[in-house]
Amino acid sequence: MNFASDNVTPVCPEIQAAIDEQCTGNAPAYGNDDVSVTLDRAFSDLFDHEVAVVPVSTGTAANCISLSTLVSPYGGIVCHHEAHINEDESTAVAHFTGGAKLLPIDGPAAKLEAITLASFLESRVDRGVHSVTPECVAVTQSTELGGVYNADEIAAIGGVCQQFGTKLFMDGARFANAIAALDCHPADVTWKAGVNALSFGGTKNGALAVEAIILFDPSLRAKAELARKRSGHLLSKHRYLAAQLAAYISDDLWLKNARNANNAARALASLLQAQGGRILIESPANELFVALPDAAVTRLRDAGMLFYPWPSLGKQAYRFVTAWNSDIDAINALKARLQSS
Numbered sequence: 001m002n003f004a005s006d007n008v009t010p011v012c013p014e015i016q017a018a019i020d021e022q023c024t025g026n027a028p029a030y031g032n033d034d035v036s037v038t039l040d041r042a043f044s045d046l047f048d049h050e051v052a053v054v055p056v057s058t059g060t061a062a063n064c065i066s067l068s069t070l071v072s073p074y075g076g077i078v079c080h081h082e083a084h085i086n087e088d089e090s091t092a093v094a095h096f097t098g099g100a101k102l103l104p105i106d107g108p109a110a111k112l113e114a115i116t117l118a119s120f121l122e123s124r125v126d127r128g129v130h131s132v133t134p135e136c137v138a139v140t141q142s143t144e145l146g147g148v149y150n151a152d153e154i155a156a157i158g159g160v161c162q163q164f165g166t167k168l169f170m171d172g173a174r175f176a177n178a179i180a181a182l183d184c185h186p187a188d189v190t191w192k193a194g195v196n197a198l199s200f201g202g203t204k205n206g207a208l209a210v211e212a213i214i215l216f217d218p219s220l221r222a223k224a225e226l227a228r229k230r231s232g233h234l235l236s237k238h239r240y241l242a243a244q245l246a247a248y249i250s251d252d253l254w255l256k257n258a259r260n261a262n263n264a265a266r267a268l269a270s271l272l273q274a275q276g277g278r279i280l281i282e283s284p285a286n287e288l289f290v291a292l293p294d295a296a297v298t299r300l301r302d303a304g305m306l307f308y309p310w311p312s313l314g315k316q317a318y319r320f321v322t323a324w325n326s327d328i329d330a331i332n333a334l335k336a337r338l339q340s341s
Contacts, residue, residue: 001330002306003268005204006174006286006323012206012257018247019208022239029236031055036242043200043214046249048187052221054213054228055241059173060089061233062199062211064096067136068227069220070167070196073098075135077169078117082110082144082312084171096231101132109147109281112139114156121164137161140171141189142178145313146283149178151188158194168194173201173211174285176258181284191216202248206257206324210244257324261286264326271335272320275299280313288320289313303334 002008011019027033039053056062063085071077077093079086081104085093093102105120107113121134139157142148149157154170161168170190172178175198179186190198197220200212213224228234235241248254265286269279272288275296280289289310292300297318300307310319 001304001334003320003322004306004308006261006321007204009206009323009325011208012253012324014253015207015244015247018243019240022243027239029238030234031238031242033239033242035246036238039212039242039245040218042246042249043212046186047190047214047216048185049191049216050218052215052218052224053245054215054221054224055238055245056211056213056228056233057209057235057241058233059084059199059201059203059211060092061228061231062213063089063171064092065224065227065231065233066169066197066199066213067093067100067138068097069215069223070169071097071100071135073100074132076101076103076132077136077138078103078105078112078120078134078166079138080104080107080110080112080140080143083138083140084144084173085138087144096227100135103132103134109283110140110143110145111147111149111153112137112157114153114160117157118160118163121160121166134164134166136167136169138169138171140173142174142181142283142285142287145281145289146285146287147281148181148283148285149189150182151184151193154189154193154195161194167196170195170198172198173204174287175201176205176254177262177285180255180258180262190214202244202254204323205248205254205261207244207248210241212245258286260328261322261324261326264322264328264331265320267328267331267335268320268322268326271331271338272296274335274339280317286322288322290318290320291316292318299338303338
């Protein structure tokens with residue numbers, strides 16, 4: 001059982017079928033195919049709001065191109081210090097934005113809190129050309145430590161952004177898991193709460209290699225498309241990205257996959273607790289952070305389970321990530337077997 005990451009999974013059958021359907025005949029390139037031109041309407045219906053959709057093949061491109069549409073090369077981006085854009089994107093943010101600076105702050109479960117954000121922004125001293133002005137706030141949904149923002153929390157952050165004149169970006173690599181956990185409309189935690197741009201994840205949740213930049217201000221499309229081209233992320237066979245996204249949101253496949261991942265995490269949490277594990281961060285999504293005794297670590301690895309240590313949370317802390325194809329019955333069977341041995 002591989003719980004190292006939700007990036008290790010195969011393509012889900014529905015998305016593979018959509019890719020296969022594009023493997024007969026020719027089609028116009030660079031986003032002029034029949035499927036690509038339907039994405040704006042499909043995602044506008046999903047969010048109950050007019051949006052522009054700019055597909056890319058990696059999460060780094062989705063995050064950084066989105067940010068490049070919202071900030072200047074001289075601006076600052078406030079984020080949590082655990083945020084993926086701060087810890088795992090190398091210097092990509094500065095590269096794509098032309099020099100914008102990340103301004104990390106703290107918060108529980110890798111979540112920003114409105115009161116802390118407001119205090120940070122209020123404390124900034126304007127030193128003219130010598131300082132960096134915050135132009136954007138970036139949140140992650142769900143966060144790198146499994147935290148999920150509810151609608152009120154995002155709206156509070158959006159209110160602070162409005163107060164201080166900053167944009168609000170959401171890294172949604174695991175957006176589906178958050179929406180499945182919250183059981184809310186995707187609009188409630190995005191544009192209705194003040195989010196200007198969203199990277200809508202697909203790769204971690206059953207797709208091959210696709211993420212969607214969702215711009216809640218469609219006038220930003222041209223800027224995003226120029227950045228996509230300059231950075232080498234405009235695929236000529238664009239239809240293979242578009243087909244994945246169309247299938248992903250059709251019949252709520254994105255939520256079906258995410259619900260399985262979230263439910264598998266609950267089953268896995270029960271197994272780990274039965275082995276003496278202590279949940280370090282309560283999460284309704286698909287990442288678990290657990291303190292485990294050494295003997296339990298050995299038993300789980302001997303049983304074929306793959307997972308990583310997470311030393312930032314302590315010497316005995318480990319991360320487990322469930323996915324769209326995690327087998328809940330197999331998890332429960334393993335729990336019973338370990339308990340009886």
